[in-house]
Amino acid sequence: MSSLALVGAVITLLGALICLVGGIGLLKLPDFFARTHAGGVTDTLGAGLTLLGMIVLAVAFDGPLDYRILVVIKLVSIAVLILVTSPIAGHAVARAALEQGVGMDSIPLEMLQKTRFAQDIPRIQLNGDADAQKAQCAGCLDSLNKYAQLTSREQQNISYLRPPFTESQAQAFEAEHQAILDARHRFATRDFLPAGLDADAVMLKIVIEDMNAQLAQEVSS
Amino acid sequence: MSISSYLLAAACIATLVTMGLALMRAGLGPTVFDRILAANMFGTKTVLFIGILGFFTERPEFLDIALVYALMNFISVIAILKYADFRASKGQVEVSHE
Numbered sequence: 469m470s471s472l473a474l475v476g477a478v479i480t481l482l483g484a485l486i487c488l489v490g491g492i493g494l495l496k497l498p499d500f501f502a503r504t505h506a507g508g509v510t511d512t513l514g515a516g517l518t519l520l521g522m523i524v525l526a527v528a529f530d531g532p533l534d535y536r537i538l539v540v541i542k543l544v545s546i547a548v549l550i551l552v553t554s555p556i557a558g559h560a561v562a563r564a565a566l567e568q569g570v571g572m573d574s575i576p577l578e579m580l581q582k583t584r585f586a587q588d589i590p591r592i593q594l595n596g597d598a599d600a601q602k603a604q605c606a607g608c609l610d611s612l613n614k615y616a617q618l619t620s621r622e623q624q625n626i627s628y629l630r631p632p633f634t635e636s637q638a639q640a641f642e643a644e645h646q647a648i649l650d651a652r653h654r655f656a657t658r659d660f661l662p663a664g665l666d667a668d669a670v671m672l673k674i675v676i677e678d679m680n681a682q683l684a685q686e687v688s689s
Numbered sequence: 690m691s692i693s694s695y696l697l698a699a700a701c702i703a704t705l706v707t708m709g710l711a712l713m714r715a716g717l718g719p720t721v722f723d724r725i726l727a728a729n730m731f732g733t734k735t736v737l738f739i740g741i742l743g744f745f746t747e748r749p750e751f752l753d754i755a756l757v758y759a760l761m762n763f764i765s766v767i768a769i770l771k772y773a774d775f776r777a778s779k780g781q782v783e784v785s786h787e
Contacts, residue, residue: 476693480741491708495710500720514737515733529749549756561729568722
């Protein structure tokens with residue numbers, strides 16, 4: 469083979485070895501966020517170098533020119549895709565983990581109290597012991613059961629109260645819970661309309677108005 | 690076999706080993722986000738592996754498959770991340786153990 473093919477193969481091997489270093493780092497690093505660094509950085513560099521080596525190989529390939537150009541175009545598009553999407557995916561994973569409070573137990577307590585995870589400190593201190601977390605406050609078990617029975621939409625609406633782990637959160641949850649039950653009852657009995665209206669009549673009226681508007685639009689056009 | 694074939698074979702093996710390491714992290718990882726990260730890395734290495742294999746067997750037509758899989762990998766990582774985030778927000782999933 470020509471020397472250009474040799475150069476291309478060497479660059480490809482280098483890229484694959486960098487990816488291997490990233491894989492080793494993924495296993496051996498102690499913390500989650502360190503692993504995102506290992507995964508993300510070596511992923512983009514290793515993938516870029518590997519694809520660059522393959523571009524050089526494709527140029528050194530013996531074949532018709534337009535075929536080689538096609539292969540190079542495909543390699544360039546794969547490289548652009550990976551270089552754009554891999555950091556986005558890594559950022560999304562890291563951000564979601566931050567929102568869920570992963571790895572907060574390696575941060576000193578006084579720093580944590582100044583962040584928005586201050587309300588999660590009891591949970592973080594008991595990290596990993598679900599029973600201890602749940603038994604931490606006396607009135608929490610009832611609140612936890614009630615929280616688990618809400619629908620996901622309702623849970624998202626009161627997402628500022630996580631599953632209640634402290635006394636204050638349990639009390640706040642009880643106040644909200646009654647409001648949620650009232651809202652559910654009013655929706656089920658169609659109580660959300662102004663006094664005196666019939667729900668079916670209102671919906672029928674809306675449908676008839678829509679049809680009139682559509683008819684008028686068709687007549688005018 | 691020429692030298693560049695040997696080098697490409699070494700690159701193939703390195704990528705395969707990296708995929709195995711990512712799978713180990715996906716099995717070990719204490720949090721669910723470790724596993725998602727490992728799955729993302731596994732997908733990227735699959736794309737590279739298909740490419741290297743294409744050049745090793747002197748059939749670069751495999752690059753079409755690699756391009757499609759790169760897109761699918763990204764979309765699937767974002768989708769499973771949304772699902773894991775959703776379940777963790779409901780409080781049903783203990784993030785540090787799942």
